[in-house]
Amino acid sequence: MKIDARLSVIAAGVLASTVMAGGNVNLLSNGSFEEHVVNGSWNLFDDLPGWSLLDGPGIELQRGVGGWDAYDGEQWLELDSDQNGPGGGFINGEIGSSSITQEAQTVVGQYYMLTLGFSPRPGVEDNHLAISWNSDLIYEVEASGVGLQNTSWQEISILIQADSTSSFISLADHSFNDTLGTFVDGVSLVAVPAPATLALLMLPALKRRRRRT
Ligand SMILES: [Ca+2]
Ligand SMILES: [Ca+2]
Ligand SMILES: [Ca+2]
Numbered sequence: 112m113k114i115d116a117r118l119s120v121i122a123a124g125v126l127a128s129t130v131m132a133g134g135n136v137n138l139l140s141n142g143s144f145e146e147h148v149v150n151g152s153w154n155l156f157d158d159l160p161g162w163s164l165l166d167g168p169g170i171e172l173q174r175g176v177g178g179w180d181a182y183d184g185e186q187w188l189e190l191d192s193d194q195n196g197p198g199g200g201f202i203n204g205e206i207g208s209s210s211i212t213q214e215a216q217t218v219v220g221q222y223y224m225l226t227l228g229f230s231p232r233p234g235v236e237d238n239h240l241a242i243s244w245n246s247d248l249i250y251e252v253e254a255s256g257v258g259l260q261n262t263s264w265q266e267i268s269i270l271i272q273a274d275s276t277s278s279f280i281s282l283a284d285h286s287f288n289d290t291l292g293t294f295v296d297g298v299s300l301v302a303v304p305a306p307a308t309l310a311l312l313m314l315p316a317l318k319r320r321r322r323r324t
Pocket of ligand 2 (some may be wrong): 116171189192193290292
């Protein structure tokens with residue numbers, strides 16, 4: 112009996128440290144868009160490590176375009192991408208609005224914090240990012256880059272509760288489709304404890320729903 116009691120204490124200790132360590136792990140890969148490494152100042156890719164193209168002509172990564180700063184590391188994403196890549200020249204009416212997605216392994220009922228950096232492209236008025244979780248549009252943000260000499264990154268954090276063991280995070284450009292705008296960098300998805308206040312607020316709604324069924 113003594114041995115059993117000791118074992119359970121050790122198991123609980125291991126569990127607690129695993130949960131704490133797990134709280135800081137980014138479940139997304141290549142959230143900072145440092146791969147593929149851009150040769151030059153920008154390039155267009157069919158896909159990236161971690162990310163797939165959902166819609167649009169390609170995934171545009173930039174590295175030092177305009178002398179501008181990344182939010183994290185050296186590279187960032189421009190979601191209004193480009194139709195034919197560097198060296199392709201400018202096509203009249205060229206388009207670039209794209210959306211990308213990444214799948215994450217999630218736990219049903221677990222809360223997650225999705226965090227990313229968003230900036231308008233300096234000099235471009237219309238920048239519009241739409242963020243989706245599975246098929247649900249969960250957040251939209253717009254900003255103007257008129258008058259900016261450098262990127263102006265704002266950090267966006269969204270609390271999400273997973274309802275499936277596999278979840279898709281999608282990022283889409285909703286700006287005017289002209290190959291310019293909507294910078295994103297430093298995307299992370301981290302498991303977080305259930306927010307106590309939010310759980311209390313949701314309780315009456317859950318009770319009402321149960322009564323009806
Ligand atoms: Ca980066
Ligand atoms: Ca572009
Ligand atoms: Ca645009």
